[in-house]
Amino acid sequence: MDDNEVAGQIIGGNSSKILVRGKFGKRLELGDLLIADENNGNKILLQVKNLEYRSQIPQERRELISGLQLEHEDESTTFIEPELRNYIIAEAKPLLYIHNNSKNAKAPKSLPPFFKKVRRVKEEDLKFLSKPKHPLYLGEVRSGSQKLNLPVYIDYKHAIPHHILIPATTGRGKSNLVKVMLWNLVDENVGILVLDPHDEYYGRGNTKGLKDHPRHEEVLYYSPNPPRGGLELKINKKYLKPKHFQGTVSFTDAQWQAMHKFYKEFKDEWIIKIEEMERIGEEIHGVKKPTIAATNRKLNHVLSHEDVFVENGRNVIEDIVNNLEKGKIVIIDTSQMSEEAGILVGSAIIENIFRRYQRYKAEGELNKKPVIGIVVEEAPRILGKDVLKDGQNIYATIAREGRKFNIGLIAITQLVTPIPKSILANMNTKIILGNEMPSERSEIIGSSPQDLSDDDRAIASLDKGEAIVSSIFTKFAVPIYIPLFEDYIEKDEKSDDQEYDIDPL
Numbered sequence: 001m002d003d004n005e006v007a008g009q010i011i012g013g014n015s016s017k018i019l020v021r022g023k024f025g026k027r028l029e030l031g032d033l034l035i036a037d038e039n040n041g042n043k044i045l046l047q048v049k050n051l052e053y054r055s056q057i058p059q060e061r062r063e064l065i066s067g068l069q070l071e072h073e074d075e076s077t078t079f080i081e082p083e084l085r086n087y088i089i090a091e092a093k094p095l096l097y098i099h100n101n102s103k104n105a106k107a108p109k110s111l112p113p114f115f116k117k118v119r120r121v122k123e124e125d126l127k128f129l130s131k132p133k134h135p136l137y138l139g140e141v142r143s144g145s146q147k148l149n150l151p152v153y154i155d156y157k158h159a160i161p162h163h164i165l166i167p168a169t170t171g172r173g174k175s176n177l178v179k180v181m182l183w184n185l186v187d188e189n190v191g192i193l194v195l196d197p198h199d200e201y202y203g204r205g206n207t208k209g210l211k212d213h214p215r216h217e218e219v220l221y222y223s224p225n226p227p228r229g230g231l232e233l234k235i236n237k238k239y240l241k242p243k244h245f246q247g248t249v250s251f252t253d254a255q256w257q258a259m260h261k262f263y264k265e266f267k268d269e270w271i272i273k274i275e276e277m278e279r280i281g282e283e284i285h286g287v288k289k290p291t292i293a294a295t296n297r298k299l300n301h302v303l304s305h306e307d308v309f310v311e312n313g314r315n316v317i318e319d320i321v322n323n324l325e326k327g328k329i330v331i332i333d334t335s336q337m338s339e340e341a342g343i344l345v346g347s348a349i350i351e352n353i354f355r356r357y358q359r360y361k362a363e364g365e366l367n368k369k370p371v372i373g374i375v376v377e378e379a380p381r382i383l384g385k386d387v388l389k390d391g392q393n394i395y396a397t398i399a400r401e402g403r404k405f406n407i408g409l410i411a412i413t414q415l416v417t418p419i420p421k422s423i424l425a426n427m428n429t430k431i432i433l434g435n436e437m438p439s440e441r442s443e444i445i446g447s448s449p450q451d452l453s454d455d456d457r458a459i460a461s462l463d464k465g466e467a468i469v470s471s472i473f474t475k476f477a478v479p480i481y482i483p484l485f486e487d488y489i490e491k492d493e494k495s496d497d498q499e500y501d502i503d504p505l
């Protein structure tokens with residue numbers, strides 16, 4: 001190894017913590033990826049988890065020296081050979097044992113050689129991070145705060161049905177990450193439903209979004225007031241069922257019973273009939289007048305958006321599901337609706353696709369269908385313990401059973417603690433962005449596929465766009481940098497132009 005490349009030297013440790021003395025002037029950072037080369041060409045990948053000052057000078061003498069410097073501001077009072085007597089020791093965790101062809105990597109079982117010099121990782125060391133058959137791009141490998149030019153992908157066909165969780169406090173880049181992910185999925189055979197309560201993914205007006213994709217015909221945008229190129233979100237109440245209201249407002253047992261009785265009796269006229277009975281003040285099949293009135297009031301509360309919930313017209317839910325099944329991205333703008341109405345719209349669509357995919361599985365047709373991903377923002381609204389205590393909604397059903405039917409959630413959240421542990425543990429890919437709340441970090445770490453017990457501070461100090469991917473589909477918890485969407489698509493457009501320039505046509 002060229003001496004210029006040396007970042008430090010191994011001076012001890014054990015199988016979970018290797019001690020590396022950092023080279024003076026080449027500061028090691030938390031999260032840095034290091035390589036210890038073995039003589040046979042194999043390598044051990046290490047990651048800096050902790051940094052500590054060490055000094056050969058006794059504490060009292062150090063205090064004296066610093067005191068002299070402070071009081072006399074005398075620069076010459078430095079200690080002799082500071083690089084030898086004061087230095088930094090890094091604790092580095094062995095992450096992987098990489099075979100000399102760099103294509104194979106497994107968990108390390110032996111220690112790197114004692115006194116071995118270590119260097120910083122290079123792109124070619126991580127060739128085993130190859131592009132999978134069904135690529136879902138997440139960003140570039142990051143060593144500490146340095147970005148490498150090495151893309152990180154997971155295979156969406158496996159990763160989406162195993163669910164993806166994106167936790168972070170506000171403003172750390174969750175939506176940016178999802179935009180980058182979706183941009184790259186437009187060309188793939190995967191159906192993605194985006195329930196968008198902030199209307200931030202399509203890119204209305206001058207903001208950039210999925211509408212700017214060269215193949216924007218693969219992206220459908222439904223909104224109560226769509227711009228040109230968008231579609232009207234008008235939902236015929238006839239196609240709503242009682243179970244779609246699970247997770248919207250809290251109904252009593254008697255009110256649920258009333259809804260089911262009306263549905264059984266009047267089928268797709270059930271909502272209209274409840275309204276009618278309330279108006280004329282009649283009882284029906286033993287459902288008491290006050291129950292009818294209260295049920296009607298709650299239904300009206302959820303359905304109060306008259307421009308969205310209408311009494312006639314085609315079945316838009318069916319259209320949406322058909323498009324998902326064709327592998328398209330469907331964005332539903334729920335920004336102008338109440339939270340409950342947005343949840344209802346999502347439930348009606350998801351319940352429909354779930355039913356269809358259950359049928360395909362029973363018929364042995366499921367493998368011919370694209371995988372379906374469902375992007376949900378503010379996940380505790382639908383997966384929170386307090387919501388689920390009223391009964392399981394379709395979102396929780398997908399979190400628990402979707403995998404069997406190739407349907408998965410891409411759940412975005414600021415808080416993970418309100419979500420039941422059993423659901424968190426089922427989310428087998430976590431893309432963890434910065435989080436300053438200790439209780440949240442500890443819940444995320446506790447439910448992660450890889451051991452992140454040493455990463456608490458690293459997660460706290462992640463900058464915008466920096467993340468850690470912990471997944472059963474990656475060989476280690478990969479630190480990544482997510483490009484800014486606007487820059488990323490500009491580059492993508494330029495690289496398309498270049499390809500066009502050299503086209504012989």
Ligand SMILES: Nc1ncnc2c1ncn2[C@@H]1O[C@H](COP(=O)(O)OP(=O)(O)OP(=O)(O)O)[C@@H](O)[C@H]1O
Nearest residue numbers: 169170171172173174175176177464465482483484
């Ligand atoms: N990878 C990145 N590089 C640089 N800046 C970024 C990156 N990701 C996001 N940002 C910037 O950070 C800001 C917040 O990003 P974003 O809206 O994606 O965060 P968020 O976590 O979704 O926030 P919120 O929870 O408030 O919705 C944006 O203005 C964006 O420009």
